[in-house]
Amino acid sequence: xxxxxxxxxSAGCAALIAAVLLFLITPVQVAAEASSVHGIxxxxxxxxxxxxxxxxxxxxxxxxxxxxxxxxxxxxxxxEAKGLLYMLVLLAYGLGLKHSFLIATSLLGVATxxxxxxxxxxxxxxxxxxxxxxxxxxxxxxxxxxx
Amino acid sequence: xxVLMAALGELFSFDCLLFMVLGVFIGIIFGxxxxxxxxxxxxxxxPFTFAMDTVPALILLCGIFYGSNFGGSISAILINTPGTNGxxxxxxxxxxxxxxxxxxxxLDMSLVASTFGGLVSALTLLFFSPQISKxxxxxxxxxxxxxxVFGLSIIASVSGKSIMKGLVSGSLGMLLATVGIDKISGIxxxxxxxxxxxxxxxxxxxxxxxxxxxxxxxxxNGTEGGGQASSLVxxxxxxxxxxxxxxxxxxxxxxxxxxxxxxxxxxxxxxSAIAAYISYNEAKRCAKPGEKFGEGELKGIAAPESGNNGAxxxxxxxxxxxxxxxxxxxxxxxxxxxxHGLVVGPKLFQTxxxxxxxxxxxxxVAQIVMYFQGRYxxxxxxxxxxxxxxxxxxxxxxxxxxGAFAIANSVFEVYIMLIFGVVAYFMNKFGFPPVPIxxxxxxxxxxxxxxxxxxxxxxxxxxxxxxRPICLTFIxxxxxxxxxxxxxxxxxxx
Amino acid sequence: MMKKNLKAxxxxxxxxxxxxxxxxxxxxxxxxxxxxxxETKAEDAAETDAEAYVPxxxxxxxxxxxxxxxxxxxxxxxxxxxxxxxxxxPVINNLTGANGAIAAADMDGYDPxxxxxxxxxxxxxxxxPLMNPDLNVxxxxxxxxxxxxxxxxxLLVSKDSGIKSWEDLVEYGKNNKIIYASNAPGxxxxxxxxxxxxxAGLNAEALTSDGSNKDILAVMSGDAICTSATVTLAKSYxxxxxxxxIGIFSDNVYTGYEGYxxxxxxxxxxxxxxxxYNFLITRAxxxxxxxxxxxxxxxxxxxxxxxxxxxxxAGYVPDHTDGETLRAEIEKxxxxxxxxxxxxxx
Numbered sequence: 001x002x003x004x005x006x007x008x009x010s011a012g013c014a015a016l017i018a019a020v021l022l023f024l025i026t027p028v029q030v031a032a033e034a035s036s037v038h039g040i041x042x043x044x045x046x047x048x049x050x051x052x053x054x055x056x057x058x059x060x061x062x063x064x065x066x067x068x069x070x071x072x073x074x075x076x077x078x079x080e081a082k083g084l085l086y087m088l089v090l091l092a093y094g095l096g097l098k099h100s101f102l103i104a105t106s107l108l109g110v111a112t113x114x115x116x117x118x119x120x121x122x123x124x125x126x127x128x129x130x131x132x133x134x135x136x137x138x139x140x141x142x143x144x145x146x147x
Numbered sequence: 148x149x150v151l152m153a154a155l156g157e158l159f160s161f162d163c164l165l166f167m168v169l170g171v172f173i174g175i176i177f178g179x180x181x182x183x184x185x186x187x188x189x190x191x192x193x194p195f196t197f198a199m200d201t202v203p204a205l206i207l208l209c210g211i212f213y214g215s216n217f218g219g220s221i222s223a224i225l226i227n228t229p230g231t232n233g234x235x236x237x238x239x240x241x242x243x244x245x246x247x248x249x250x251x252x253x254l255d256m257s258l259v260a261s262t263f264g265g266l267v268s269a270l271t272l273l274f275f276s277p278q279i280s281k282x283x284x285x286x287x288x289x290x291x292x293x294x295x296v297f298g299l300s301i302i303a304s305v306s307g308k309s310i311m312k313g314l315v316s317g318s319l320g321m322l323l324a325t326v327g328i329d330k331i332s333g334i335x336x337x338x339x340x341x342x343x344x345x346x347x348x349x350x351x352x353x354x355x356x357x358x359x360x361x362x363x364x365x366x367x368n369g370t371e372g373g374g375q376a377s378s379l380v381x382x383x384x385x386x387x388x389x390x391x392x393x394x395x396x397x398x399x400x401x402x403x404x405x406x407x408x409x410x411x412x413x414x415x416x417x418x419s420a421i422a423a424y425i426s427y428n429e430a431k432r433c434a435k436p437g438e439k440f441g442e443g444e445l446k447g448i449a450a451p452e453s454g455n456n457g458a459x460x461x462x463x464x465x466x467x468x469x470x471x472x473x474x475x476x477x478x479x480x481x482x483x484x485x486x487h488g489l490v491v492g493p494k495l496f497q498t499x500x501x502x503x504x505x506x507x508x509x510x511x512v513a514q515i516v517m518y519f520q521g522r523y524x525x526x527x528x529x530x531x532x533x534x535x536x537x538x539x540x541x542x543x544x545x546x547x548x549x550g551a552f553a554i555a556n557s558v559f560e561v562y563i564m565l566i567f568g569v570v571a572y573f574m575n576k577f578g579f580p581p582v583p584i585x586x587x588x589x590x591x592x593x594x595x596x597x598x599x600x601x602x603x604x605x606x607x608x609x610x611x612x613x614x615r616p617i618c619l620t621f622i623x624x625x626x627x628x629x630x631x632x633x634x635x636x637x638x639x640x641x
Numbered sequence: 642m643m644k645k646n647l648k649a650x651x652x653x654x655x656x657x658x659x660x661x662x663x664x665x666x667x668x669x670x671x672x673x674x675x676x677x678x679x680e681t682k683a684e685d686a687a688e689t690d691a692e693a694y695v696p697x698x699x700x701x702x703x704x705x706x707x708x709x710x711x712x713x714x715x716x717x718x719x720x721x722x723x724x725x726x727x728x729x730x731p732v733i734n735n736l737t738g739a740n741g742a743i744a745a746a747d748m749d750g751y752d753p754x755x756x757x758x759x760x761x762x763x764x765x766x767x768x769x770p771l772m773n774p775d776l777n778v779x780x781x782x783x784x785x786x787x788x789x790x791x792x793x794x795x796l797l798v799s800k801d802s803g804i805k806s807w808e809d810l811v812e813y814g815k816n817n818k819i820i821y822a823s824n825a826p827g828x829x830x831x832x833x834x835x836x837x838x839x840x841a842g843l844n845a846e847a848l849t850s851d852g853s854n855k856d857i858l859a860v861m862s863g864d865a866i867c868t869s870a871t872v873t874l875a876k877s878y879x880x881x882x883x884x885x886x887i888g889i890f891s892d893n894v895y896t897g898y899e900g901y902x903x904x905x906x907x908x909x910x911x912x913x914x915x916x917x918y919n920f921l922i923t924r925a926x927x928x929x930x931x932x933x934x935x936x937x938x939x940x941x942x943x944x945x946x947x948x949x950x951x952x953x954x955a956g957y958v959p960d961h962t963d964g965e966t967l968r969a970e971i972e973k974x975x976x977x978x979x980x981x982x983x984x985x986x987x
Contacts (some may be wrong), residue, residue, distance in 0.1 A: 007578045008578075009414060010577055011309075011315075011577035011578055011579060015315045015579055022322070025337075027334075029336060029337045029338070029339065030334065030335075031334050031335070037472050038599075038600075038602040038603070038606070039198045040598065040602060041332070041335045042329045042331070042332045042336055042579070042615070043361070043589075045321065045325055045595050046322065048319045049321055049322050050357070051262045052314060052318050053314075053315050053318045053331035056311040056312070056315045057315070058470050059311045060311050060312070066669070067176045067192040073576070076370070079369050079370050080368065080369045080370075081365065082369070082562070083364050083365075083368035083370065083572070084366070086364055086368060087569050087572075090360075090568070090569070091547075093565070094558075094561065094562055094565055096413060097548075098558055099497065099559050100428070101552070105545055105548055105549070108544060108548065109544065109545050110541075111542045112363070112367060112540055112544050113537055113538070113540075113541045115367040115368075116366065116367055116536070116537040116540055116541075117537075118541075119484070123537060126538060126542075127526075127538070127541045127542060127545065130545055130546075131540055131545055133569075134549045136395065138549065138552075141200075142191065143730070143732040144413070144552075144556055144732075145732075145735075146552070146558070147558060155831040157981060164892075185707075188889075189708075189936035190708040190709075190735070191710075193708065193709070194717060194721070194733075197717070197721060210749060275827075282842060283858075284858070284861055285862060286862070287859065287862050287863075288848065288859075328738075328739065328773075330824075330825040330847050330850070330851050331825065331826075332825075333771075333772050333826030333827040333828075333831075335773060335775075340775060342739070342742055342743060342746045342776070343743060345724070345738050345739040345742060345743060345773075346737055346739065346743055347738075375754075403848055410775065415855065415858060416855070432745075437690050437878065449830045465858075469855040469857075469858065469861070470854060470857070470877060470878070471855065471858050473855070475707070478707060478709050478710070478852075479707070479708045479709035480709065481710075482708065482711075482714045483708025483709065483712060485711075485714055485955050485956065486714055486718075486951075486955050487954065488953075488955070488956075490877050491878075492877035492881065493875050493877060494880060530975065551942035555736060556734050556736070557736075557747070566987075596849070596850075600848050600850075603820065603846050603848055604820060604848065604864055606818065640867070
């Protein structure tokens with residue numbers, strides 16, 4: 001199943017949303033200074049970037065709707081769903097990494113191969129061996145402590 | 148003359164040359180592996196040099212530095228993942244050329260350009276250090292701000308079809324660079340209460356995410372366009388190499404880029420990434436009709452690599468003459484100099500002239516060593532393209548995770564990499580280009596902090612930016628280049 | 642008959658030789674016993690000494706500064722010396738940021754052990770908690786092992802500025818805003834200069850950067866009129882004549898620069914003597930004997946020729962402040978910093 005969307009219009013909307021979010025987050029995440037340097041404070045750049053992003057977002061929306069300059073792109077929902085699933089695997093990897101680099105990264109390698117529909121057992125072995133080699137290199141050679 | 152003879156005697160000894168060869172080799176490997184970098188290589192091998200004599204030790208570390216800048220282009224060209232910041236501009240044309248079935252030619256060009264740039268840089272270090280250090284001294288906050296704005300204007304050039312999307316990407320990059328403790332006010336920004344964010348977000352982690360992880364997700368779900376760089380199977384090796392004629396045609400580009408790189412590298416805090424982008428931008432601006440930058444143009448590889456390597460030896464100029472490191476790797480090298488009793492700064496040449504000249508001349512020789520090593524290693528590196536796509540994807544994912552961890556020995560950097568991999572994937576869907584993110588991260592902090600410092604100097608007057616000659620020059624250059632670039636794009640489109 | 646005599650003679654000779662040997666052995670044995678007794682006594686003594694902690698195993702040392710910096714180099718020299726003397730395996734890890742808060746936080750993830758250490762800056766316990774209240778760092782959570790570097794800050798001007806003394810700077814400040822180069826607010830060089838110019842009633846503003854080298858560049862280029870740097874860092878610039886020291890943030894006049902007797906800032910009437918201090922900490926809960934033993938081991942290493950050579954080559958003069966004294970000093974400087982913070986950072 002395919003989904004068609006207009007690139008500039010959707011990019012413009014995303015930029016506008018990001019700009020608003022940034023504008024709202026800035027005073028929460030950046031404390032007010034006792035005094036600014038000639039009108040420029042720690043908040044100036046984040047606010048400026050949110051304005052710039054918002055302006056570009058509006059510009060992209062206008063470009064799409066008013067000037068009719070846009071490109072229609074296609075999303076294959078099945079493929080995107082697979083991508084989202086892989087992102088969940090990455091999330092799981094992140095959670096597992098804290099406990100064991102060796103196991104988590106080996107599983108990530110195996111999962112990546114599985115997602116690419118790899119049917120060759122040797123590739124799975126190679127990826128696990130690669131993780132083991134990296135693990136040994138880090139811990140024995142470089143004395144880096146891996147989880 | 149005596150000093151030079153003593154320097155040559157120090158340099159041309161068996162162990163010195165051996166360590167030079169070793170250092171360059173290690174540097175190429177570290178630079179080529181995503182997540183590893185020249186700085187990491189220098190840091191890892193620094194302790195081993197304590198027991199060595201001064202010149203071999205420093206030549207080893209400098210060799211790692213020079214080799215890594217070339218090494219970064221290998222992964223940029225073959226797997227679309229820059230090994231170093233400076234290689235980000237190389238992939239704009241390097242990877243497309245490799246995808247067209249010419250990976251060896253792309254690597255050849257990168258090697259030749261890196262050697263060219265490195266030689267110009269090393270000769271600048273040897274012959275023009277005092278003059279260049281005066282230029283470094285005249286760079287204050289307003290000049291740095293103007294340079295950063297000049298660099299940011301390149302966003303227009305690398306944004307592809309939509310400058311507005313490029314500006315949004317650049318804004319994201321600049322925003323990422325604000326995370327952490329603000330060095331003007333000392334206030335925390337966007338740390339979300341996480342102590343690991345106090346030091347900001349590491350650029351390499353973002354690079355790995357934006358380029359590598361993003362790409363892996365696309366490969367996994369089959370949405371990556373174009374497939375991996377073509378394997379050599381079926382490719383005529385001879386026709387894939389860079390020809391003499393092709394190399395000669397890029398000499399003017401390499402020369403200009405090397406000079407740009409040498410000057411920018413000598414400015415403390417500027418770095419090779421800025422040099423690479425400015426060089427690329429300049430080459431693109433001067434593009435002749437038929438030269439399609441962004442689609443596998445030879446000059447699109449020659450320019451950033453010459454610029455990038457042009458900044459290497461020259462970043463030692465402020466270090467050796469003023470005691471001020473030109474970039475992060477130079478800062479690490481400063482420690483090595485100190486450990487070996489060479490106190491960098493104004494008196495260095497008086498107290499240890501023969502050793503310093505040995506290192507400077509060694510820098511020239513190291514570029515030639517790098518050329519020959521690269522030439523013979525290249526067919527080995529290109530074998531990466533023989534690795535089946537499925538296995539390569541999994542291995543790259545593993546290497547990137549290890550590389551991200553190695554940045555700061557912390558899982559936090561792995562999380563950053565994964566998060567930005569996902570963000571970049573969605574940005575890609577909307578058509579936001581990734582290159583401006585890097586530009587924003589590199590140049591945003593330079594622009595912001597120096598703007599505020601410049602206004603401190605001028606007591607709030609913006610006239611300072613037009614009152615100082617170097618600053619004014621950069622501002623004029625920025626305006627002129629943006630206008631010229633727009634004209635060139637229109638001409639090429641026609 | 643002859644054969645019998647010969648046999649007897651040979652046997653006698655063998656017996657005599659054997660007896661002599663045994664006697665020798667016995668004598669040796671006696672000597673051995675004596676020696677053994679001496680050895681045993683020595684062993685007993687050694688055992689008693691050995692009850693004092695001797696470093697062994699792998700030591701994970703997190704350094705708050707980047708590789709190649711002064712703090713990093715000093716840690717590596719010390720670690721190398723410990724490795725040579727005690728056979729330990731030191732693992733240096735650069736975890737930069739927040740004056741050591743990130744390094745300390747990483748260390749907090751492990752059980753208290755003398756094998757887990759961090760090299761931090763004094764600012765972690767003086768200014769950082771004031772500048773970042775959510776940092777939650779307390780001296781009570783750590784054991785102070787001992788100092789590696791203690792360096793005073795010196796106030797410097799450029800040779801081209803026309804200023805040769807504090808009085809000249811004050812005179813300059815009457816008609817001009819003093820632009821001083823320093824690190825970010827809360828950093829060592831910012832605190833001492835902010836405090837000094839504030840107390841002196843001078844109109845001053847900071848030009849900030851992320852390193853003392855850049856501060857020195859700002860002064861040499863003329864953007865800033867003065868800066869502050871550690872005595873060690875400033876040495877080559879002072880000796881080359883590019884910078885002039887006009888005051889030291891210390892109670893003692895500094896005579897380490899050839900041709901200069903640098904007056905103290907307290908002699909100008911301002912009691913600001915906060916130094917740069919980098920020291921080793923470990924988690925609270927580590928046995929006090931181990932903490933002391935480890936520092937004693939460091940001190941012992943500093944007496945070795947290899948350490949002295951390495952330190953001299955790097956221009957490193959070790960500081961000998963032990964953990965207890967260090968804690969007391971930091972508490973004092975924390976109070977001084979708070980005073981400056983309350984006056985000029987709010």
